[in-house]
Every structure is written in structure tokens, then in C-alpha cells.
Amino acid sequence: MGGSFANDLIIATESGKSREYVYTNKVAAHFSGETRSGPTRSYHGLCVRMQKLLEDWRFQLGGVECKPEETTQVLAYPHRLVRIFEHPPAREHICLLDRWNVLVVDLMAKDMDIGALWPLVDIRPVRLAVKPVYQVAWQPHNNLLLIRGTCGSKTSSGNFVWLGVTCSAPMDFSPQQRYLPTVYVRGQQREVMGRGTPFVPGLLRFRPERGRARFLFIAGRSQREVATTARVVLDSATIQVHRKKERLERLISKASVKSQDLRLNAALAWAQISLDALLMCQEEPGIYAGLPWFANYWGRDTAISLPGATWVTGQFSWAKKILATLARHQDRRVTSRTYGRIPNILEPDIKLYNTADGTLWFIRQAEEYVRYSGDVRTIRNFFPAVKRAIRGELSLRTDQNGLVVHGPAETWMDAGGEDHPVTPRDNRAIEIQALWYAALLSGAQLALLVNQPSLSAEWTRLSKGVHKAIIERFWNPKGQYLYDHINLDGSPDEQIRPNQLLALTAPLYPLLSWDQEKSILDFMLSHLVYSHGVASLAPGDPQFRPRHLGYGRYHFDQAYHNGDVWLWLTGPMVTALVRHGRREMAHILTETLTNHILDRGAVGTLGELFNASPTRENDNEAGTFTQAWSLAEYIRVVYQDYLGVKPNVPKKEVVIEPSVPAQWGDVDFQFVVSRGRVEAQYRFSAGSQTYIFQPKDLIQPLRIRLRIHLPGGVLLTLIHPLRSDRKIEIQVVSHGQGWLVRADGRRVNGHFQKTDFDVGREQKITFKKPPVSRSRI
Structure with missing residues (x-):
């Protein structure tokens, strides 16, 4: 900066x-x-x-x-x-x-x-x-x-x-x-x-x-x-x-992003600082879920926060220690109904295992950690916890179709707890099944890394059955979207909630077809997505609450997952929008959070919630005033989606698929991969794009798989070696009816293919209008 x-x-x-x-x-x-x-x-x-x-x-x-x-x-x-x-x-x-x-x-x-x-x-x-x-x-x-x-x-x-x-x-x-x-x-x-x-x-x-x-x-x-x-x-x-x-x-110098959008630069730095403030050592390393009232570790929140909090900014040491904390406190009691789960709540004298998703996120994140760090030794240490987790699900918590079953408040929509669930979603929620599918495939990849190919093959086989069951039980052929959950009696629940979004973004391996993803995205945009974020329930539902505080008409627990806009959900929504070529729409959602960090709410941070319907005073924040997963997802999408950096060290490559908002202009940044780092520059001008990469201290040769979306619905893929201290400069220039590609000043042949969207002709930006409430609430 x-x-x-x-x-x-x-x-x-x-x-x-x-x-x-x-x-x-x-x-x-x-x-x-x-x-x-x-x-x-x-x-x-x-x-x-x-x-x-x-x-x-x-x-x-x-x-x-x-x-x-x-x-x-x-x-x-x-x-x-x-x-x-x-x-x-x-x-x-x-x-x-x-x-x-x-x-x-x-x-x-x-x-x-x-x-x-x-x-x-x-x-x-x-x-x-x-x-x-x-x-x-x-x-x-x-x-x-x-x-x-x-x-x-x-x-x-x-x-x-x-x-x-x-x-x-x-x-x-x-x-x-x-x-x-x-x-x-x-x-x-x-x-x-x-x-x-x-x-x-x-x-x-x-x-x-x-x-x-x-x-x-x-x-x-x-x-x-x-x-x-x-x-x-x-x-x-x-x-x-x-x-x-x-x-x-x-901290900031190692992870700064310098774009021509100065407010984005400052907000991102503040988000990193505010999230770093929640990386704590309360007896052992962990991430506070949020303040003021969650000065403790939540397994689910921690696992979701890990990418943005640690590895996308190169903090592998923190990542390894926090994953170790979760693994160390896994429920190892073979007679327990929660055997194999990581704790949902962890304090020095309290451990609760009342969540179905935290453990599945843990497995998924363990694979992404090794993709960034290449740290197979740590994965060997964690792998017994991965086996225990999958064994617990298979032996105790799956139905005849291989889907995970759970309690009414064992998902992230947990207000009221198991005794008084405000948003009961038993007993098969869509995001739990998507995460189960993700955990099986990530577990299979981890098994290969630790030389257990037979276990990898078994989990891969099981994932295919889970995939089949998800499509058969959750896909609504008439509405072309996924049901939120399957009820105890086996019927699909028709409430419109945002959880199907995680079926698009949580797995590291595709669960749905491109057309299914697009249909779900369009469905969500028409029912749940405002310009200030993603609502937890569609406004036409009888349970919908327009604002978090009910002022005597209802307790705030009634609103948490029945209308409140959760800031962390902006992350997966941005991921889905960018993937489907709707970069500028994604940027509007991100810019809302940028402005909030700098101008509203608690200084330099993001809280838990916005109201679905803004108040007359436009004082829209609710819940905790600083929240780990809100900050982490804001940071993650900058690196993974807009800058497009996704390392895979076990495969010896770094996929880079930029989708930089026009408002950012040229961008300078750096990312950490394995034990080295890469300084990067993106330069944009009329009819020309230039990408410069300067590796520093790489301990092993890698390759860059650069994927550039060009006007006209064209995707250019170019593979180039990435060696320590050897600068790479790739330029793509409009040339007649096509494109000219140069690498280090020499003309090269890239692979061109048609895509399902045209970055030069983005769809019209249409967010759902927030519901209007004339009363105080």
C-alpha cells in the first residue's frame, strides 16, 4: 500500500x-x-x-x-x-x-x-x-x-x-x-x-x-x-x-492487494487485520467465532473461516495449528452417538458436538490446505481423524441411501438449539449432503496422498451413491432447483432457503451439471438475493421476519434464519456468480461489504447480519459486531474468485483464472504457494491483457494453468512452467477477429474454446428488491 x-x-x-x-x-x-x-x-x-x-x-x-x-x-x-x-x-x-x-x-x-x-x-x-x-x-x-x-x-x-x-x-x-x-x-x-x-x-x-x-x-x-x-x-x-x-x-505487507480501487485496498487490509484479531490462543490455537458473545471456538465457523483466515494469505502455520486443535478434540468415544465429530463449541472446560456440518467442512478444508501448502506430513498426522470422521458417519448417521441424517438444529441454521429449534431442518439438509459428498471425495484424495489407495477407491465409490441419492431426492424437476431438506417423513421441504448454494460451491469436485448450477443460481437470484446480501428465507414465507429485532413482537432468534441476511453467504454467492460469468453483479455484493467495513457498523470489520428490510434510519447491521466467517469469506473471494488463484501443489500446478471487476483496474498482489511466494501483476487496456508472475523462493517447480475469459464467449488456456526467480510475462492482444498470445515476448499457441457465457456481454443485473416494512420492525 x-x-x-x-x-x-x-x-x-x-x-x-x-x-x-x-x-x-x-x-x-x-x-x-x-x-x-x-x-x-x-x-x-x-x-x-x-x-x-x-x-x-x-x-x-x-x-x-x-x-x-x-x-x-x-x-x-x-x-x-x-x-x-x-x-x-x-x-x-x-x-x-x-x-x-x-x-x-x-x-x-x-x-x-x-x-x-x-x-x-x-x-x-x-x-x-x-x-x-x-x-x-x-x-x-x-x-x-x-x-x-x-x-x-x-x-x-x-x-x-x-x-x-x-x-x-x-x-x-x-x-x-x-x-x-x-x-x-x-x-x-x-x-x-x-x-x-x-x-x-x-x-x-x-x-x-x-x-x-x-x-x-x-x-x-x-x-x-x-x-x-x-x-x-x-x-x-x-x-x-x-x-x-x-x-x-x-501481516498486511505479505498479503496486500494494490488495485486502482483504493477503498477496496483499505477494506481488504482492515478485513485481514480484523480477522487476524480473532485468531486466538485460548490455551490452544483457534478462531473466535465472533464478538461480543462468541469469545470461544466453534468448529463449523472455524472450518468455514480457515481459507480466508489462513491459506489464501499464506498463513500456513496458523492453518496447521488450528486444524490440529479441531482434530485433537474430535469425539473418539466409540459408544457416543457423535463419534467422529469435531466439536461444535470448544472452550477450556466445554466441548459440544452438536453439529453435523463442522466435521465435513474439516475434511474438505484439510484437502484444500494441502493443495496450497503441499504439507503432506501434516495430512498424515490428521488422517486418522479423517478416517474416524467418515467411519462415524457411515456407521451411525447415514440412511439406506447413504445420505447423512441429523437432528433438527444440527445444521448452521441452529437458533434455539436442539431442545427448542426455531428452524428445524431434520433430518437431511441439502448442504449437509453436499458436504458429505465433498468430504468423501476430499477424503479419497487425502487417502491417496498417504498411500491408502484401497480406502480412496472405497470412498470414491460411496461418493457416487451419495451423488445419485442427492439428485434423486433433492432435485425439483419442475422448479429446476434443490429442495432445502428432506423431512422426517421422507417428503421434500418446499421452503426457499439459500442452503442449496453450498451444493454449487462447497465441494472441491463438481456435484451438479453446469445447467443445474445455472438454474439454481437464477432461482436464488429471483427469490433470495438483494443487493446487500443473501437472505436466509424467501420473503413470501409465513415465517419470514423482515428485521432482526422484533421489538416485542418476536424474539430475535425467530429472525436469525427466517429472513436475516447473513454476510458470510455473500462469499459462496460471489463464487457462484463469478463462475457463471456474472462478475459485475458479484462486485456489487462485495462493494456493499467494502463500504460497510469502512463506513458503517464496527470500525474496520464485518458483523454477522444485515436486516432483510433496512430500517428507516438505515442502521442495518445486527448480531455480533465482528464475525470470523463474514470476514474470511470477504477475503477468500478476492483471492480465489476475483484474482482467481487456486494452487494444487500435489498436482504441481497453480490454476489462475482472473475475473477482476472493471472498477479495480490494474492489480498488484502476491500469493503464497508451498514454501515460496509469487508476485503477480494484472494489467488491462483496450484490447490487451497482461499477466506477470515473479516466483520467489519456490522449492519445487510448478506450472501455471492460466485460464483467461475473453469477449465473445472464448476461454483461453495457457500452461507455462513456474520456476523460482524466473519472471513470466503473458500478453493477450486482440488481433483482427481473434487473439494474439505472447509468453515472455514470443508468440505462443494457447488453447481456445467456447464457453457458456460472454464476459463482454454480462446479463442484466437484477437483484430482488428488499421487502418494504412500514412498521418499526
Whole structure:
């Protein structure tokens, strides 16, 4: 990216408008809040795991309080938040350090003599609306205020129940203990956790040095841990803040995309940063599903997020560790009905296996991981888990036709859980069958890589039976689409949902014919796809809910999968649209998310949901304010679909099939394959396309299979060796009624063939109009 890291990616929130923000420490802590107000959720503040400790704080300078709602400017950087106040003239720099459970707040003010700080403490399990009991201890010799919070029987041993406050400047403490009854606006809107009672232990007065004071808010399990951390970090905080900034700079420099669409460049960088913030090490590596309320690992969400979170940007080390976490916690109890499954929910003291799809995604992703990395050794380590997973499905959870059976809430549409499923889809959902087909074929390929050809042949044979059963049981010959699921009584369910989309995009090997895919895509576009995303239910259905929050008319669980637009589904929809030559339509969906990252919702990230029907205030986001699979799919489609990069190291090739939106113009980027990387440039002008590839540090020779879609419904395929440090330049120029192809300046013969679409004459862009709701909901 041009210029400095900070200046390129700074997001300034509009005056008078507040946006949520969140930072993590890459282990188990996160800090969230509002840019221009106090907390609007009881979940806001400093949390470690599922334990909240700090709500907020207030500074007073010269007798005037620094109120966040009165800031003149708020600047969000990838590594910190900056608030600028005019009255009193001051600045706050807020940074949650990597690896430490420490929030650093730097206060800077000219002519500041004596200041005061009120900490707002709230030490409790984050999902419990309780009023903790507090112990307060002031240690003047350590310049340290200690607060311990307990919630009776709800306080577990070994939890984070201590909060410390220290400062670079000398402090005095005046005990003024009180609770502050608080209303949380966003919580009130959700009708959950809308009130709280943060605690003020007292007043800390301080005398800054040269107009500066540094404060640390420290979470710990014990008084001793907090005191030790305070001494260590206070001396090294400047270095730690700089290291966080440098780490994020390295992350972006390795995976940056430089197009002529500057907003796309910035949004993609922010998406990578925000997703990186959810790659955590809560005892072992994993991906937080989303914040504020999913500060834990979900097997399904993790598996879906892995491509965008790791291997498309070359983070193979993270990928390997996260796959290992899932495999390590697989259900190995042979008497269990969930034998062979990876966990749906994984916390330090909780493992639940209540999902049918996470395990199938795991197998599919294991193959894609090795396609990018070539890491067969790791696959050998994972392969027993793959065998166990497939064995579990075959022995416990398949019907007479080979289709997977499951509970009513064991798909991703799981609101309400198994006891009270809001969207029951038992007992054979279409995406589960598509994933089962994908898992069998991916498992077969993995079996070949670990020298088990007989097992590979067996799973390939079984996949053919699954394919036959899917077409026979799910294909609607009249409507030319796939039913959403088969009911318990064997009848096909006629609700129109987006899950058949995954039959087009989840398998690494085609499940459907080209014509079937096109028919499904057209069907979905006419029923479910708005310009802002893919709805979870067609609006004509009696169960349809136009907005996430029902304001007393229905619980939000009723809307999650009955109308809400899920941002992660934009990913597979873009994949399907690009595959079928509808690049500009796909770009409109992507641009909606680009604009959201930069201008709306939480700063620099994507949340869980949009309303199907936007509100009058156009405040459209709902659900979590940052969500892993939403971000991951946004990133994935940039690399795999628009830039078109799909390595297959076991086959010694990289397929590159560009489908770059016109708005992006020329593009520079790099991708990682095996243990090397390739710098790439795409150049476009009237009647000419140029593709330049510069391999770096490749440890084995590969070949590029370049597939270029040309006007007139023509596909050009060109195969070229890819050797380390040898630059390749391929140019395609319009020449009379045909095309002239040059490789490294010499004319070459490519393979030309007719395709089913013409990139020069894209179909008319027609999205379904969102339903209009005249009421508040």
C-alpha cells in the first residue's frame, strides 16, 4: 500500500456518530466499546475469555470531564484507538497489548497539572446480569489499585477476578465506592442484558510528567499476578505497542492487494487485520467465532473461516495449528452417538458436538490446505481423524441411501438449539449432503496422498451413491432447483432457503451439471438475493421476519434464519456468480461489504447480519459486531474468485483464472504457494491483457494453468512452467477477429474454446428488491 501503514488505514468516525470497535491480545482477551460514547452493551469493556473486568473509565482535567461523546475527532488505527478532546484539550491513545491481559491508555494534555481518574469496574461472567461484590485495596508502595470481584457461586476458581490500575505518574487514591445503575442502549434494543451496575472503587488523582501519563488496566487471576504484570509492562509498554503495530504491518505487507480501487485496498487490509484479531490462543490455537458473545471456538465457523483466515494469505502455520486443535478434540468415544465429530463449541472446560456440518467442512478444508501448502506430513498426522470422521458417519448417521441424517438444529441454521429449534431442518439438509459428498471425495484424495489407495477407491465409490441419492431426492424437476431438506417423513421441504448454494460451491469436485448450477443460481437470484446480501428465507414465507429485532413482537432468534441476511453467504454467492460469468453483479455484493467495513457498523470489520428490510434510519447491521466467517469469506473471494488463484501443489500446478471487476483496474498482489511466494501483476487496456508472475523462493517447480475469459464467449488456456526467480510475462492482444498470445515476448499457441457465457456481454443485473416494512420492525 502507498504511504505509511497508519495513514493508509486510518478510519476517522464522523462527528456526532459513534461506531463500535474491538481489539484483541491474540490470546484470550478483547477490549470493545464505542468510539463516541460510553458502553452501549453490557458486553463492552475489557474481557478475558468469558469474564468481564473493566467497563470503562473517565478522566477529569482542570475540573472538566473528558467525555467520549464530546470528542472532536476519533481515529481508529489497526493497533490502537485515538480520541481527541477540545474541552479539555487532551488526547487518549488506547491499545490492548499482544499476549498480555493489559490495556494501555496514554493521556496527553498540554499544561495539565493534576488530573483525576474514575475506573468503572464490572467483574463478572460476561453473560450473567449480576451485581458483584468487590474488595478494594490500595498499594501506595506499588502505585497500584487492586479490585477483586466475586459473584458468589458463579465465581469459579482460577478465573480472572482481579483488576489492577497503575500509572507512570504518582497517584493518590480516595475511596468513594458506589454502583452506577446503567442502561445499555444496544442491549435494550435486543431485550437482553440491557441494564448493569458497574462499580466505581474511588478516585485516583495523578500528577502527569510533561503533560503525559500512562495508565495500565491489568486483568489477572491473583493479586500477585496483577502486581508482577504491572511492574513488567509499565517499563516495556512503549515497546509492546510498537511491536503490535509492526506485527500488523508485516501481516498486511505479505498479503496486500494494490488495485486502482483504493477503498477496496483499505477494506481488504482492515478485513485481514480484523480477522487476524480473532485468531486466538485460548490455551490452544483457534478462531473466535465472533464478538461480543462468541469469545470461544466453534468448529463449523472455524472450518468455514480457515481459507480466508489462513491459506489464501499464506498463513500456513496458523492453518496447521488450528486444524490440529479441531482434530485433537474430535469425539473418539466409540459408544457416543457423535463419534467422529469435531466439536461444535470448544472452550477450556466445554466441548459440544452438536453439529453435523463442522466435521465435513474439516475434511474438505484439510484437502484444500494441502493443495496450497503441499504439507503432506501434516495430512498424515490428521488422517486418522479423517478416517474416524467418515467411519462415524457411515456407521451411525447415514440412511439406506447413504445420505447423512441429523437432528433438527444440527445444521448452521441452529437458533434455539436442539431442545427448542426455531428452524428445524431434520433430518437431511441439502448442504449437509453436499458436504458429505465433498468430504468423501476430499477424503479419497487425502487417502491417496498417504498411500491408502484401497480406502480412496472405497470412498470414491460411496461418493457416487451419495451423488445419485442427492439428485434423486433433492432435485425439483419442475422448479429446476434443490429442495432445502428432506423431512422426517421422507417428503421434500418446499421452503426457499439459500442452503442449496453450498451444493454449487462447497465441494472441491463438481456435484451438479453446469445447467443445474445455472438454474439454481437464477432461482436464488429471483427469490433470495438483494443487493446487500443473501437472505436466509424467501420473503413470501409465513415465517419470514423482515428485521432482526422484533421489538416485542418476536424474539430475535425467530429472525436469525427466517429472513436475516447473513454476510458470510455473500462469499459462496460471489463464487457462484463469478463462475457463471456474472462478475459485475458479484462486485456489487462485495462493494456493499467494502463500504460497510469502512463506513458503517464496527470500525474496520464485518458483523454477522444485515436486516432483510433496512430500517428507516438505515442502521442495518445486527448480531455480533465482528464475525470470523463474514470476514474470511470477504477475503477468500478476492483471492480465489476475483484474482482467481487456486494452487494444487500435489498436482504441481497453480490454476489462475482472473475475473477482476472493471472498477479495480490494474492489480498488484502476491500469493503464497508451498514454501515460496509469487508476485503477480494484472494489467488491462483496450484490447490487451497482461499477466506477470515473479516466483520467489519456490522449492519445487510448478506450472501455471492460466485460464483467461475473453469477449465473445472464448476461454483461453495457457500452461507455462513456474520456476523460482524466473519472471513470466503473458500478453493477450486482440488481433483482427481473434487473439494474439505472447509468453515472455514470443508468440505462443494457447488453447481456445467456447464457453457458456460472454464476459463482454454480462446479463442484466437484477437483484430482488428488499421487502418494504412500514412498521418499526
